[in-house]
Amino acid sequence: MAAPRLTGESLQGERIDLGDYRGKVVALNVWGSWCDPCRAEAPHFAKAAKELRGEGVEFVGINTRNRDKTQPVKFEEDHGVTYPSIYDPYGELLLRFPKGSLNPQIIPSTLVIDRDGRIAARAMKALNEEQLRDMLEPVLRER
Secondary structure, three states: OOOOEEEEEEEOOOOEEHHHHHOOOOEEEEEEOOOOOHHHHHHHHHHHHHHHHHHHHEEEEEEEEOOOOOOHHHHHHOOOOOOEEEEEEOOOHHHHHOOOOOOOOOOOOOEOOOOOOOOEEEEEEOHHHHHHHHHHHHHOOOO
16 A cells, blocks of 8 residues: 655655655555654654664654644654654645544554555554564565
8 A cells, every 4th residue: 555645845845755765665654743652652763763774774753743843843852763754734744644544633643664665554542662673673574
């Protein structure tokens, strides 16, 4: 199942287009600064993002349901998140996903997008580093 076209502005005001990551494996994490499970998983994602970048994995977040950027920017700083997140305050990007691939009501959620832009794996819960790596590993092995 193909991932939808996702474009938007990052929390830092930069343009992000998921299509620019074609050819790489992408861990796409949906989160909100108001979400306790998101706070629990953030350090795991920050660590994995730094360690896996050299292996062809890119991390992109979708920040949702934050009415302004103040809290999510602080969230990223507090948890060491250095990868970009698309700012999606009203959840409009989440509605672009094919039916059955992502539930906009379940935050956090993580999708793994393969090198060809297809949804290869998903988790609709908070993940620790081991669970995240277990999701990414089979997709990384694909060539």
